[in-house]
Amino acid sequence: xxxSRKRVKSDCEELLSRFQTTDSVRxxxxxxxxxxxxxxxxxxxxxxxxxxxxxxLILDTASRFLLPPFSFQIRVGGLYLLYSLYKCQIxxxxxxxxxxxxxxEDIKKFEKDAVDAQHLDAVYILRQLMLQKAxxxxxxxxxxxxxxxxxxxxxxxxxxxLERASxxxxxxxxxxxxxxxxxxxxxxxxxxxxxxxxxxxxxxNLIRKDLVPQLRSSVVDFYKWQQKKxxxxxxxxxxxxxxxxxxxxxxxxxxxxxxxxxxxxxNK
Amino acid sequence: xxxxxxxTDLNANIPDYEYADVxxxxxxxxxxxxxxxxxxxxxxxxxxxEDEDTFDANFAKDMGISAExxxxxxxxxxxxxxxxxxxxxxxxxxxxxxxxxxxxxIQRKKKQDHKASLKLTKNRHSLYADELExxxxxxEPDAVTDIIPEGEVILTINVYYPAIIDKFSYIRPHMTLxxxxxxxxxxxxxxxxxVSDLQVCGExxxxxxxxxxxxxxxxxxSAFFFFEGxxxxxxxxxxxxxxxxxxxxxxxxxxxxxxSQSKMEDTRFADLTVKVGFPYLYCxxxxxxHLVIITDVRLAHKNDCLDKKLYPLLTHKHRxxxxxxxxxxxxxxxxxxxxxxFAPSDPCLFCDKCFRMLHYDAEGIKLGDFLAYPYVxxxxxx
Ligand SMILES: [Zn+2]
Ligand SMILES: [Zn+2]
Numbered sequence: 001x002x003x004s005r006k007r008v009k010s011d012c013e014e015l016l017s018r019f020q021t022t023d024s025v026r027x028x029x030x031x032x033x034x035x036x037x038x039x040x041x042x043x044x045x046x047x048x049x050x051x052x053x054x055x056x057l058i059l060d061t062a063s064r065f066l067l068p069p070f071s072f073q074i075r076v077g078g079l080y081l082l083y084s085l086y087k088c089q090i091x092x093x094x095x096x097x098x099x100x101x102x103x104x105e106d107i108k109k110f111e112k113d114a115v116d117a118q119h120l121d122a123v124y125i126l127r128q129l130m131l132q133k134a135x136x137x138x139x140x141x142x143x144x145x146x147x148x149x150x151x152x153x154x155x156x157x158x159x160x161x162l163e164r165a166s167x168x169x170x171x172x173x174x175x176x177x178x179x180x181x182x183x184x185x186x187x188x189x190x191x192x193x194x195x196x197x198x199x200x201x202x203x204x205n206l207i208r209k210d211l212v213p214q215l216r217s218s219v220v221d222f223y224k225w226q227q228k229k230x231x232x233x234x235x236x237x238x239x240x241x242x243x244x245x246x247x248x249x250x251x252x253x254x255x256x257x258x259x260x261x262x263x264x265x266x267n268k
Numbered sequence: 269x270x271x272x273x274x275x276t277d278l279n280a281n282i283p284d285y286e287y288a289d290v291x292x293x294x295x296x297x298x299x300x301x302x303x304x305x306x307x308x309x310x311x312x313x314x315x316x317x318e319d320e321d322t323f324d325a326n327f328a329k330d331m332g333i334s335a336e337x338x339x340x341x342x343x344x345x346x347x348x349x350x351x352x353x354x355x356x357x358x359x360x361x362x363x364x365x366x367x368x369x370x371x372x373x374i375q376r377k378k379k380q381d382h383k384a385s386l387k388l389t390k391n392r393h394s395l396y397a398d399e400l401e402x403x404x405x406x407x408e409p410d411a412v413t414d415i416i417p418e419g420e421v422i423l424t425i426n427v428y429y430p431a432i433i434d435k436f437s438y439i440r441p442h443m444t445l446x447x448x449x450x451x452x453x454x455x456x457x458x459x460x461x462x463v464s465d466l467q468v469c470g471e472x473x474x475x476x477x478x479x480x481x482x483x484x485x486x487x488x489x490s491a492f493f494f495f496e497g498x499x500x501x502x503x504x505x506x507x508x509x510x511x512x513x514x515x516x517x518x519x520x521x522x523x524x525x526x527x528s529q530s531k532m533e534d535t536r537f538a539d540l541t542v543k544v545g546f547p548y549l550y551c552x553x554x555x556x557x558h559l560v561i562i563t564d565v566r567l568a569h570k571n572d573c574l575d576k577k578l579y580p581l582l583t584h585k586h587r588x589x590x591x592x593x594x595x596x597x598x599x600x601x602x603x604x605x606x607x608x609x610f611a612p613s614d615p616c617l618f619c620d621k622c623f624r625m626l627h628y629d630a631e632g633i634k635l636g637d638f639l640a641y642p643y644v645x646x647x648x649x650x
Contacts, residue, residue, distance in 0.1 A: 004372070012407055025411065028349070029348055031500070033643075034352070035350070035352050037369070037370065038369075039350075039352065039368070039370070040351070041352060041359075041368065042362075044362070045365075045380055047378075087350065088350055096571070100283070101283060101303055101307075102284055118331070120333065121344060123331065124341055128323075131317065131320075132287055133317060135312075136566045137308065137567040138565070140285075140292060140544055142289070143461065144289070144564070146291060146546065146561055193549050220623060232395055260596055
């Protein structure tokens with residue numbers, strides 16, 4: 001079972017990585033790759049009960065790509081993959097896609113991002129799956145039968161598919177630095193007011209004078225390093241999130257844009 | 269402060285892993301259900317499907333697109349665009365295609381070719397599993413009142429038997445049952461079949477007609493489930509004893525964390541706080557212990573068996589090979605004899621017919637000095 005899980009995962013990753021190289025989130029592009037790989041055939045040759053267990057196995061595997069920490073493009077690919085697998089499975093009635101309660105907020109956020117960027121095909125397919133009752137609303141992503149894993153071998157997440165971290169930028173934003181700088185000044189003044197000039201040196205100097213500029217430059221360094229690490233292509237990929245369906249990009253405040261705004265703000 | 273407390277309490281009902289991919293932290297089943305219902309539109313868990321035209325109209329309006337764009341979108345996203353073969357061909361989905369490139373198919377082809385060379389027939393086990401499934405999918409009740417309400421939870425429960433260690437494999441046979449949130453633990457108990465509930469004690473060679481038929485659960489009515497520090501005792505019958513008391517006292521005397529007790533028949537699954545994927549205990553007949561694992565909790569779906577009366581619903585049952593009569597090799601063994609001059613072995617197993625023919629004369633008089641015990645085959649439930 002473990003081996004067949006690995007093979008299924010690797011087949012899904014192959015499809016998604018071909019999708020990734022197209023820099024697209026269009027279903028048209030996805031379905032072309034699906035046909036080229038003859039992916040519908042992945043269900044062929046399963047018999048009896050295996051029809052059902054295999055459907056469940058591949059849907060469980062694919063549904064992970066719909067969730068963080070994968071990039072927006074991979075998650076759209078994951079959505080298309082789930083839809084296509086759900087529609088092409090040969091088990092009848094079809095096996096449902098499991099959706100865990102803890103992952104619901106992520107799906108709603110994903111839907112909102114897709115709506116904001118007018119990715120009509122992604123929104124349509126997600127809502128079609130809802131309409132067709134393709135989901136089981138579950139406690140956990142998979143059934144749990146206390147099967148202890150023989151090897152604690154954690155299947156690695158495909159590095160290429162991951163969303164770049166932007167938490168430092170999000171956390172340490174301009175407002176926070178302003179606020180921090182204010183508090184810092186106030187604190188400094190308070191300390192000065194309660195101590196005489198002579199004894200000031202040791203106790204007051206316990207706070208760092210240059211805290212705010214240092215924090216700022218660390219985040220900027222992180223951002224620069226991240227930019228260097230990621231290729232130009234990865235940047236384009238990230239910007240896909242804000243590209244509209246079929247036509248020129250609509251203005252949309254995506255995370256990517258905030259990052260760039262932030263960068264310029266600090267470097268002017 | 270009150271708001272902060274409430275929000276942490278809320279999170280406790282959103283199941284998450286205690287050990288990744290193994291089991292969850294404990295959560296309250298009924299509250300978990302409410303959390304889902306709070307988030308979903310009723311149409312999402314309704315058994316009715318919204319009509320396609322209404323969906324299209326709403327979608328176009330919502331996204332601010334024209335009817336023309338909507339039509340384009342539908343055609344781009346159609347299932348036809350996923351077809352991997354020419355339109356005029358219909359491939360056989362039971363056969364692995366020639367020269368596959370997907371890793372899954374390459375392996376499946378190998379397996380299928382190997383199987384074909386062995387000419388294996390489908391084993392009894394999977395045939396039986398298919399049978400169970402066919403019976404239950406999308407079953408709707410005759411009476412409207414018997415339908416499982418929309419938004420009800422369905423639990424999948426595995427009940428394990430003591431492990432069988434075969435020559436080469438280690439099998440842990442189990443049965444799988446589906447139950448709803450409104451079922452009580454007593455209903456789960458009644459659905460668990462275990463041979464030890466049928467065991468008849470005693471020697472009946474002189475009075476074979478006195479040996480009771482399969483008598484169920486009559487000897488020791490006491491039983492309990494143990495979930496998260498609580499013993500749920502079966503107290504439905506006057507002769508039931510609270511067999512958990514000994515354990516509770518014992519634990520108290522040794523400063524163990526306190527255990528409490530409750531009644532099986534008064535506890536619905538929706539009232540339970542449990543971990544999914546975690547092994548719990550069912551104990552009956554004094555010392556027959558079974559592991560019980562809730563493997564899944566989810567909202568009911570339109571393809572589920574919706575007839576309340578068919579629950580607890582058996583979806584999997586380990587088939588045990590039955591032991592046949594030593595004489596006729598046709599019927600299942602019902603009598604075990606020892607010290608038996610007519611038997612080729614000691615002990616020896618007979619079906620009822622062969623047993624009586626060999627051991628009694630026409631008037632029913634016992635022939636010889638043997639001892640006879642009623643025998644219940646573990647496969648008698650198949
Ligand atoms: Zn038992
Ligand atoms: Zn016989």
